[in-house]
Amino acid sequence: MTRDDYPDVARIHQAGLNTGNGAYEASPVTWEEFVDKKIPELCFVAEDEGTILGWVALMPFYHRPSLTGFLEDSIYIDPAASGRGVGTALLEHSAAKAKEWGAWTITGWIFEDNSASQALHAKAGFRKVGTLQRHGWMDYGPWSDRYRQCAIYEKLL
Numbered sequence: 001m002t003r004d005d006y007p008d009v010a011r012i013h014q015a016g017l018n019t020g021n022g023a024y025e026a027s028p029v030t031w032e033e034f035v036d037k038k039i040p041e042l043c044f045v046a047e048d049e050g051t052i053l054g055w056v057a058l059m060p061f062y063h064r065p066s067l068t069g070f071l072e073d074s075i076y077i078d079p080a081a082s083g084r085g086v087g088t089a090l091l092e093h094s095a096a097k098a099k100e101w102g103a104w105t106i107t108g109w110i111f112e113d114n115s116a117s118q119a120l121h122a123k124a125g126f127r128k129v130g131t132l133q134r135h136g137w138m139d140y141g142p143w144s145d146r147y148r149q150c151a152i153y154e155k156l157l
Helices: 003-018 031-037 086-101 115-123
Strands: 043-048 051-060 070-077 105-111 127-138 146-156
Touching: 003 031, 003 043, 003 051, 003 070, 043 086, 051 086, 070 086, 086 105, 086 115, 105 115, 115 127, 115 146
Parallel strands: 070 105
Antiparallel strands: 043 051, 051 070, 105 146, 127 146
């Protein structure tokens, strides 16, 4: 993923956020904020003839030396590309690259109501390890003014 990809990355991210099942934020961050929180060499886009269909980014779960190989993913697929295997390909590619990078686990923190992302992660070899009942407070969209439950998925590399 490059800075030039970011307008499409942000557009796809916004589409996911608009559903209320993407994240707690109502809008994407700037490119600079994005790369500051992610591991740039573990951020990828899927393209078809120059059109970005989706993206995945891996980030440190926690900034402690003993946890450098324990990562969290963020993945969004353009709604027009849904069902084409883009998400599975991105998760599998990012897992292979993360293992080469030195990671040992990737986690996905997914709203309980986001059955599509849970199914995608399961298809890509992640397993559900738990649910947080009051993970965070939602302040926008169809799920606003309530706590959200979050399913935790992991893939051991």
